[in-house]
Amino acid sequence: MSRSWQVVALSSEVADEPFAVQIGGTGYALFRDGDGMCRAVLDRCAHRRAPLSLGRVKDGLIQCPYHGWAFDGANGACRAIPNLGTNQKIPAAYKVPALAVSERDGWIAVAAEAHSEWTGHDCSDEAEGRVTLAFPAPLLIDALLDSPTAFLDVRGLTIFDDHPLGDPVPAQGGIVARYAAAPARLVRQEKVLADFPFTLSIAAPAGEGIVDIDLTAAQGVSAGRVSAAIVARDDRLADIVWRSSALSGTPRFREAPQAAALVRAKRYISAARDAVRQTKAA
């Protein structure tokens, strides 16, 4: 588990029942304690390894479905074992690893330890969702920069992967790539577009973070945003946890046929990142 903050879930996904997430091949159970604070513990009971995420929350503790052992989300300590008398002490070593959790702006972020405060990521949303793709997370971010339609479509909008608007540029420690976009109905009417009403900007962070995809109309007027946290479930699968606002159509993350072609052509080794590196070197 990384020491830096990583967004892994939406606030709305963690309610009364435990919620399971996978991060880097390891399962964690998210749940809300008695004060409504979001907690995250290893999704494996210290007793007989049953997934805690299949259990329930009782008295602010996450309770295993197998034998009822209950754990404190603040530090992972086992606080209750059914059948044990109240005068019997539970050994301090009986615990599960607990992550630091920060909940801001509708996102839930976790880290191995809270070495600094997570600054959050402001995003109002009208739609949100989660999807799992059979594509490695780091490569997925690079591929989004190089060819956004390989993984994203927005209903009613045509994005032109082959019409970049300028070279990718470094920005705020990450990279921004821009592409032309137009309403789908306009594309159907005109054979070749000379001008494009929209710009799609993809801002990918330097490391773990949230990818912001902004749709901008003429004169910089915002036409909507999709913010997506891309989580490596393991080395082959990625979870995309997304929120969108003001977009006229619902965004959909999926692996389009050209995603495989990208892999074969090795273009996913980030032409955008290469371009930025060359710009910096110059």
Place this chain on the structure above:
Amino acid sequence: MEMASTNRIHPAKPLGEQRWEPGTFALRDAWFPLAHSPSLKSEPLFRMIHSAPIHLWREDGVVRATEYHPAEHGSRPAMPLADADGDYPVIERYGHIWVWYGDPKHADPVVLPDIPFLPEHRSQPRFSYGVNFFHCTYELVLENILDLTHIDFVHGNYAGTSESDGDSISFESTSETVTMIRTIRNKPTSQYQRDVLGVTAKYQDQTAFTHVFIRSGVCFLHSHYSAAPSIPLMQSNTPESRTLTRANYVFGIQQTDSKAYAQAWPRTARFIAEQDEMVLNPQNPQYFGQSFRPDCSTRFDAAGLHFRQRYNALAERQRAGDYGYARDMAEGSDLAEILKVKRLTPRR
């Protein structure tokens, strides 16, 4: 809950110093009940033991068990666990077809489990037997069976809650078996007993017995209630692979005078198995490929930990080439007395 151990043989070292790695070793030289007798006809059935394929069928009234399908039998070289003709040793008893998995020269009917509550040479009625599957290695199923504390949690609607005025567990073992007995006083009557059996007593006493055979996974379960009927259960828990256990089950319906109960209780087998499957299925991969991190246990896990010790000891012996049965196996108490059932067949 009180704990008392009457185990006769104390293992050399505590489990904490040993790894528990279920599904990584195939205990052999034992009889495995692969099919209910009535299901075996001339058309071959396919079964597995530790991923070894076995084809079963009746040929002119004789039960055959071979590695290869009858159509291929004789055309391919026999494997070490079959005899020179490619047949596995086989016995039909207690309404089951038992196959010897191990060196055919060691196949001995003497080590077939003694099942006091089943008729020796005929099958039970169709409503009293069936099959369930657990998507896990069989060792976890046996731990589940020996672990009576999960019953209050996972099967609370059938068994009642964990409240009681007194709760004690004792266990004993041989080199091949582990037995656990749990005695509970004034336990709330379960919803099933109230709603289906019409038991009006709010509280009753319960004594639950489990007895497992470590090599084969065969187990017996029986619960006595002070105000409700009960019948014992035999379950095969055959290790088909590290991710699948076949649980052929049959109930000893002759142990109750209540015909209605004898008909009704076997119907719950599937639902109770589904409740266990809900935890066993996701639990299984947690034991594979994980870094060594001992499980935490309490005194209520004593029988299960004892099972782990006995299992590890057997595996260690077999890794060294010793597949024999120790003398203590013949010294065990009469199972009919342990399970508190009336014996239908003479003790073997």
